[in-house]
Amino acid sequence: MPISKDFFALVAGAGAGTGRSIALRFAKLYPTVVLARRRESFEGIVNEIKAAGGTALGIVADVNDPAAVRAAFGAIKNEIPNSKLAAAVYNVNGGFAMKPFLDLKPEDLEASLDGTVRAGFTYAQHCLPLLLESVSDAPHPPSLIITGATASLKASANFASFAAGKFALRALSQSLAREFGPRGVHIAHVIIDGLIDTPRAREFVGKDQAMISPDSIAESYWYLHTQDLSAFTQELDLRPCSEKF
Amino acid sequence: MPISKDFFALVAGAGAGTGRSIALRFAKLYPTVVLARRRESFEGIVNEIKAAGGTALGIVADVNDPAAVRAAFGAIKNEIPNSKLAAAVYNVNGGFAMKPFLDLKPEDLEASLDGTVRAGFTYAQHCLPLLLESVSDAPHPPSLIITGATASLKASANFASFAAGKFALRALSQSLAREFGPRGVHIAHVIIDGLIDTPRAREFVGKDQAMISPDSIAESYWYLHTQDLSAFTQELDLRPCSEKF
Amino acid sequence: MPISKDFFALVAGAGAGTGRSIALRFAKLYPTVVLARRRESFEGIVNEIKAAGGTALGIVADVNDPAAVRAAFGAIKNEIPNSKLAAAVYNVNGGFAMKPFLDLKPEDLEASLDGTVRAGFTYAQHCLPLLLESVSDAPHPPSLIITGATASLKASANFASFAAGKFALRALSQSLAREFGPRGVHIAHVIIDGLIDTPRAREFVGKDQAMISPDSIAESYWYLHTQDLSAFTQELDLRPCSEKF
Amino acid sequence: MPISKDFFALVAGAGAGTGRSIALRFAKLYPTVVLARRRESFEGIVNEIKAAGGTALGIVADVNDPAAVRAAFGAIKNEIPNSKLAAAVYNVNGGFAMKPFLDLKPEDLEASLDGTVRAGFTYAQHCLPLLLESVSDAPHPPSLIITGATASLKASANFASFAAGKFALRALSQSLAREFGPRGVHIAHVIIDGLIDTPRAREFVGKDQAMISPDSIAESYWYLHTQDLSAFTQELDLRPCSEKF
Numbered sequence: 001m002p003i004s005k006d007f008f009a010l011v012a013g014a015g016a017g018t019g020r021s022i023a024l025r026f027a028k029l030y031p032t033v034v035l036a037r038r039r040e041s042f043e044g045i046v047n048e049i050k051a052a053g054g055t056a057l058g059i060v061a062d063v064n065d066p067a068a069v070r071a072a073f074g075a076i077k078n079e080i081p082n083s084k085l086a087a088a089v090y091n092v093n094g095g096f097a098m099k100p101f102l103d104l105k106p107e108d109l110e111a112s113l114d115g116t117v118r119a120g121f122t123y124a125q126h127c128l129p130l131l132l133e134s135v136s137d138a139p140h141p142p143s144l145i146i147t148g149a150t151a152s153l154k155a156s157a158n159f160a161s162f163a164a165g166k167f168a169l170r171a172l173s174q175s176l177a178r179e180f181g182p183r184g185v186h187i188a189h190v191i192i193d194g195l196i197d198t199p200r201a202r203e204f205v206g207k208d209q210a211m212i213s214p215d216s217i218a219e220s221y222w223y224l225h226t227q228d229l230s231a232f233t234q235e236l237d238l239r240p241c242s243e244k245f
Numbered sequence: 246m247p248i249s250k251d252f253f254a255l256v257a258g259a260g261a262g263t264g265r266s267i268a269l270r271f272a273k274l275y276p277t278v279v280l281a282r283r284r285e286s287f288e289g290i291v292n293e294i295k296a297a298g299g300t301a302l303g304i305v306a307d308v309n310d311p312a313a314v315r316a317a318f319g320a321i322k323n324e325i326p327n328s329k330l331a332a333a334v335y336n337v338n339g340g341f342a343m344k345p346f347l348d349l350k351p352e353d354l355e356a357s358l359d360g361t362v363r364a365g366f367t368y369a370q371h372c373l374p375l376l377l378e379s380v381s382d383a384p385h386p387p388s389l390i391i392t393g394a395t396a397s398l399k400a401s402a403n404f405a406s407f408a409a410g411k412f413a414l415r416a417l418s419q420s421l422a423r424e425f426g427p428r429g430v431h432i433a434h435v436i437i438d439g440l441i442d443t444p445r446a447r448e449f450v451g452k453d454q455a456m457i458s459p460d461s462i463a464e465s466y467w468y469l470h471t472q473d474l475s476a477f478t479q480e481l482d483l484r485p486c487s488e489k490f
Numbered sequence: 491m492p493i494s495k496d497f498f499a500l501v502a503g504a505g506a507g508t509g510r511s512i513a514l515r516f517a518k519l520y521p522t523v524v525l526a527r528r529r530e531s532f533e534g535i536v537n538e539i540k541a542a543g544g545t546a547l548g549i550v551a552d553v554n555d556p557a558a559v560r561a562a563f564g565a566i567k568n569e570i571p572n573s574k575l576a577a578a579v580y581n582v583n584g585g586f587a588m589k590p591f592l593d594l595k596p597e598d599l600e601a602s603l604d605g606t607v608r609a610g611f612t613y614a615q616h617c618l619p620l621l622l623e624s625v626s627d628a629p630h631p632p633s634l635i636i637t638g639a640t641a642s643l644k645a646s647a648n649f650a651s652f653a654a655g656k657f658a659l660r661a662l663s664q665s666l667a668r669e670f671g672p673r674g675v676h677i678a679h680v681i682i683d684g685l686i687d688t689p690r691a692r693e694f695v696g697k698d699q700a701m702i703s704p705d706s707i708a709e710s711y712w713y714l715h716t717q718d719l720s721a722f723t724q725e726l727d728l729r730p731c732s733e734k735f
Numbered sequence: 736m737p738i739s740k741d742f743f744a745l746v747a748g749a750g751a752g753t754g755r756s757i758a759l760r761f762a763k764l765y766p767t768v769v770l771a772r773r774r775e776s777f778e779g780i781v782n783e784i785k786a787a788g789g790t791a792l793g794i795v796a797d798v799n800d801p802a803a804v805r806a807a808f809g810a811i812k813n814e815i816p817n818s819k820l821a822a823a824v825y826n827v828n829g830g831f832a833m834k835p836f837l838d839l840k841p842e843d844l845e846a847s848l849d850g851t852v853r854a855g856f857t858y859a860q861h862c863l864p865l866l867l868e869s870v871s872d873a874p875h876p877p878s879l880i881i882t883g884a885t886a887s888l889k890a891s892a893n894f895a896s897f898a899a900g901k902f903a904l905r906a907l908s909q910s911l912a913r914e915f916g917p918r919g920v921h922i923a924h925v926i927i928d929g930l931i932d933t934p935r936a937r938e939f940v941g942k943d944q945a946m947i948s949p950d951s952i953a954e955s956y957w958y959l960h961t962q963d964l965s966a967f968t969q970e971l972d973l974r975p976c977s978e979k980f
Contacts, residue, residue: 066351101424102373106311109366113358117409121354128347141976155419163416164362171412174400179346181976197965216966223958229976230932231951236971241876241916241964386731426731442720461721468713474731475687476706481726486631486671486719556841591914592863596801599856603848607899611844618837645909654852657906661898664890669836 007086017198021218031055116165210240252331262443276300361410455485497576507688511708521545606655700730742821752933756953766790851900945975
């Protein structure tokens, strides 16, 4: 399929692992906009997409800053005024703290809520009006796909703040699915139940640890995006075949 | 059993319905401290407890204000310096908004997080050191019991902000159960799956609507508190027998 | 409270551990009928109840044999024709096999289904008409309380047949709760998430293993039975405070 | 991709709706064997596959009859002795009864267990040794994909027998996933949460009812089959965008 002239994809949280793979995958069909806090996070991705014959645009934006998100959507509107949003991915991590509860600071909780439900809320409020506008003519049902984790379903000891944010983001995704599904927008939540195979994580855990390939995650996001209106998935899990769960 | 001289109970969120019934129930064994934002919310409860031969102390504190919570725990220490915490109840509501997602404001989300996971976090950080001190000699395993709702498990359309807070609070309760259970403190989460029969709610829905009796909720909290170390319940649901679920 | 003259309790699966404790607990208020496959399983229980001033009746019946269950209910009718059923407990174990799936025989699956959903089905079909007759005047909402396990919620490797039965029994309990709750009968399911402290199990695992006290389980069943119509619990979990979950 | 010469797919429960679509989808890559109770159920499917340039084999077998299943696997071995099993689908329905519990017969429960967990058990015992043999060289991780329903997760009033079977089948799928995932075989369970758009169902509910397209279900099964070892999904849900859930 040739790259769409009328629709674009948007990926928030485009770092070295999942975000990059998702952006590359969606860029096979759509011009793709990537948001990241730092230019270095997306420059390589933008170049890779272009090298592969795609179209890409990187925008510096801290999704935890509502003004920055507003500015980013304004910039998108300016840069590609005639393109409509086909798919938005929210792949941002909340602040991670693995600590005994009595060692946690209120800032740890806020950092977790920031990158999960709070920024997710802001992002969804900007994306959904654009996705609704695309319902009538997009190649696939307009989609908002949200990255979750093991901690979205299970709050382990020493993960109180981290799980709080992930649970809350899952609530957001569920509620949006029930509200916007009937209007033709697909909201899906993906439980990444395992470590993601990024260079940094690989270095950390060693070469024998089973990890989830970011490209495989990206394929699952793409599959979710291509589901038709008759068969939406709200939630799926992904883990290495060898993972205990 | 005579009222304890050595241990007290603490109820945050002592309003007209559940909080009142819980305070009255726990006051049968423990001197009971009630926290509420406004004096009017607890005055009647304190009087009822005293009239029934119990001991009660009301403290004005907005649990959403960390400084006020700190001050409240300081006041407790001053007022009853030789009494140890046997049971703490967190029965606070987050801000409630039932609105289409695109009508929600960031303040709606914050208000929901405030009264749920954020104030719950502050409260738990104050209670848990005190509960740990009581493990060796309290009449029942020291307990922190947290009030949840239908929206703790299911995020319906138009409940995005409300459910986000409730999901997050549930995560907090789960993580704390896994961390503090092995140290002898019982953390339980109660899914209140229905309307609570308060005068105001009753007026609103009419006399034929099945509603949950606050006294019945209080019995369930008391039962949870009395569970021994060999058989802790982490979560239970409560609903009128006629409730669809 | 004096022992009821008008209502009785019924416990299926009255062995050395949980069944015994439940029977003793319910016998404080109700004359109690215990069913077990072998007379030796209930003789001691019947004697203990009588020694404590209660009333008890033991009936030999294999709940996996529908004719035997029918006969048992006939015998109850003959023995105590004027007594109505206040509470029924289903505390039977399905056949347990912990084996690699390819080593399981069809008989393993059948044995698991037998003692769980199949016998539970038979038992519930006999109990429910009697429980419905008691709705109008029983001291507490007539109850059917069903024993589940960790494997009711999670099917681990090598537990395929065992979990199949437990999942199915949980389905039965949920469906019955939704059908009979509105008619005033309380159906509850208890997830026993840990080992039960019976003499045999204790010998097996050693004295330091945290285990669930059968008496504590019995208290939880009693609590569930005493819940009023406004606040039914459908499911609760029980585990030692130190249990990982 | 040309049709595989070395591997085949197997679909149990190949009727007019989902089974047909799945068989057609898998037949794009694999020669496909379809099992059904009656020749009429698969004749059309076999012809369609052949007409599309694929290879298909229909075998009459009642999966509820272990001897018939054994015979069917023997027949497969005879017919295509050099072909290995790449993917097996279990898409069989248990007996369906929607009745008040006290109107159910033991046969209703057995009929539900038959087509779900009992036949699923038999089928899995035949498939898994073959799937294990394919791990080293199959084009995709050998897969066993199992069809579930709304009632796999929620047992509604009047669905006691139906849900019992579906819950049990879900337990089987979970346990197998945990046992065989680490050995390289992918076990997935699909929650079909809505009506499937077959001619008969369409006639029944009218043209405006949102229903799930069997072809969309088939795409999801194919996607699951193509997941690599680093990212297996154990469970996903499928429903029309407009479905309340």
